[in-house]
Amino acid sequence: MARHEVTVIGGGITGLAAAFELTGGARPLGEDGPKVTVLEASEHFGGKLGATTIAGVVVDAGPDGVLARRREAATLLEDLGRADLLVPIDASGASVFARGQLRPLPDGMQLGVPTSWRTLRSSHLLSTAGLLRALVDVVAPRPASRGHLQDRTIGGLVETKLGHEVVATLVDPMLGGITAGRVAEMSAAAVFPQLLEAGQERGSLMKALQGQMAAAAPPPPPDGEPRPVPPAFVTPVTGMHSIPTLLVEELTRRGVTFLADRQVTALRRRGGSDPGWSVDTDQTTTSADGVIITTPTDAAAELLRPHDVEAASLLDQTEYSSVAVVTFAFPKANLTLPTHGTGALVPPGTQHRRGPLDGRRYLTTAVTFLDRKWPHLATKEMVLLRASVGRIDDERLASLNDDEVIEIVGLELAELFGTMPAPIDVTVTRWMASLPQYRVNHLLRVGGIESAVDRLHGVEIAGAAYRGVGVPACIASGRQAAARLSELLARG
Numbered sequence: 001m002a003r004h005e006v007t008v009i010g011g012g013i014t015g016l017a018a019a020f021e022l023t024g025g026a027r028p029l030g031e032d033g034p035k036v037t038v039l040e041a042s043e044h045f046g047g048k049l050g051a052t053t054i055a056g057v058v059v060d061a062g063p064d065g066v067l068a069r070r071r072e073a074a075t076l077l078e079d080l081g082r083a084d085l086l087v088p089i090d091a092s093g094a095s096v097f098a099r100g101q102l103r104p105l106p107d108g109m110q111l112g113v114p115t116s117w118r119t120l121r122s123s124h125l126l127s128t129a130g131l132l133r134a135l136v137d138v139v140a141p142r143p144a145s146r147g148h149l150q151d152r153t154i155g156g157l158v159e160t161k162l163g164h165e166v167v168a169t170l171v172d173p174m175l176g177g178i179t180a181g182r183v184a185e186m187s188a189a190a191v192f193p194q195l196l197e198a199g200q201e202r203g204s205l206m207k208a209l210q211g212q213m214a215a216a217a218p219p220p221p222p223d224g225e226p227r228p229v230p231p232a233f234v235t236p237v238t239g240m241h242s243i244p245t246l247l248v249e250e251l252t253r254r255g256v257t258f259l260a261d262r263q264v265t266a267l268r269r270r271g272g273s274d275p276g277w278s279v280d281t282d283q284t285t286t287s288a289d290g291v292i293i294t295t296p297t298d299a300a301a302e303l304l305r306p307h308d309v310e311a312a313s314l315l316d317q318t319e320y321s322s323v324a325v326v327t328f329a330f331p332k333a334n335l336t337l338p339t340h341g342t343g344a345l346v347p348p349g350t351q352h353r354r355g356p357l358d359g360r361r362y363l364t365t366a367v368t369f370l371d372r373k374w375p376h377l378a379t380k381e382m383v384l385l386r387a388s389v390g391r392i393d394d395e396r397l398a399s400l401n402d403d404e405v406i407e408i409v410g411l412e413l414a415e416l417f418g419t420m421p422a423p424i425d426v427t428v429t430r431w432m433a434s435l436p437q438y439r440v441n442h443l444l445r446v447g448g449i450e451s452a453v454d455r456l457h458g459v460e461i462a463g464a465a466y467r468g469v470g471v472p473a474c475i476a477s478g479r480q481a482a483a484r485l486s487e488l489l490a491r492g
């Protein structure tokens, strides 16, 4: 029997993970597997897993690590025989800019939501009024909603229970920051289902979250010896950007065809009784028994519109935020950074308090001390620092050139940390329309997209816009789409 042909559209981590699974995953299928082609619009494979060179050091310019409790990236590296590459994060904690200065985040939070009023009080993050409002959750908890809701906004839910200041100072910078979004619009069911569950209870939100944490904690060891705390984040010592390189090398050995600079412009049915597809780019037409679309939703919508208007219009509703990563190398001498943690968060409402930008909102949303977080990046002479800028409700990035971004971020770093020395080097990496926003009822919409795509025999859709933005979720999404398609093709 002739080998099946499968085309993967989009060569980001989702598409590469899909190609890996199609060719057998940990156990390569060789000639027994399908012939796979990956079509990528840009010049390189990896999508958001990009790199930049700063003062001669290659560092990640997109994701720089993954949540350790999500195992998909570690499993992928194991399947590639490179589990040895993973290293744990070396520091913990972070600061947040609150009430005029940087202050350490309290311990024991769940994705930015505090679980103890006493810890919140000793953090000195909130005003007296904000602290008293949060106390209501302990002494006279507010019911979050009448009855069971399928979804709520994270911001609305936490505000009802703990007050606005907790949302503005903690939840928005931490949880909103992950996708450069705002929690006032973010889906609890899609992003933080445990919060939705805890928020449905009549009593205290903080107590309900504490209960969940206790239930999820491993039982104490019988010998009573304290267990080492597992790291929260891990990364390959060669950088996240090395994962696509490893995948492309392995997949090339498996015979996968990689075509860069090939923007897919149309998906056509082969016609007649033939259930297959033709995939067009400006330069090529590829014939396929199965197709996996892993592009952002705008491109996916255009490809699917002729075949299913409902899928296309649901895809059209996805909004993306634009961000930039500004990576600095500073000389170590004369630099006064907080001694605590891996970085600092800047709440959305933070304004400049002096200088030429007095009264304007901060462009910077977060700062990461890269070489403290990842010790393999540490050198004797310099500090590597990365500022994230841009948010869904802040469009200034599009109208600022790189020099202007660097100047504004430089002023903001000096306000946050004190006088900064002139950088040895600095780069700006823009990621326009890069982070999908999971708005309230996101999962309903995704369910609609998935069932519409299901009706198109031989097409799968996967990627960051659906069931998780993080790299592990994208790997899972790509591999699962590939497994479904392989099963379908095997059934004939």
Ligand SMILES: Cc1cc2nc3c(=O)[nH]c(=O)nc-3n(C[C@H](O)[C@H](O)[C@H](O)COP(=O)(O)OP(=O)(O)OC[C@H]3O[C@@H](n4cnc5c(N)ncnc54)[C@H](O)[C@@H]3O)c2cc1C
Pocket (backbone or CB within 6 Å): 009, 010, 011, 012, 013, 014, 015, 039, 040, 041, 042, 046, 047, 048, 049, 061, 062, 063, 064, 065, 066, 067, 262, 263, 264, 265, 294, 295, 296, 299, 323, 325, 431, 434, 435, 462, 463, 464, 465, 469, 470, 471, 472, 474
């Ligand atoms: C700045 C930043 C920091 C992040 N930090 C983290 C982090 O620390 N940890 C974490 O887990 N996640 C992080 N993320 C999220 C994560 O990196 C992304 O969600 C994930 O990499 C998306 O992968 P993807 O393959 O689904 O999409 P993409 O990487 O966007 O890949 C899609 C590919 O499709 C291609 N394409 C588009 N249109 C077409 C077309 N018509 N034809 C062919 N190809 C097309 C694109 O060129 C692209 O290469 C971060 C994201 C950003 C932007």
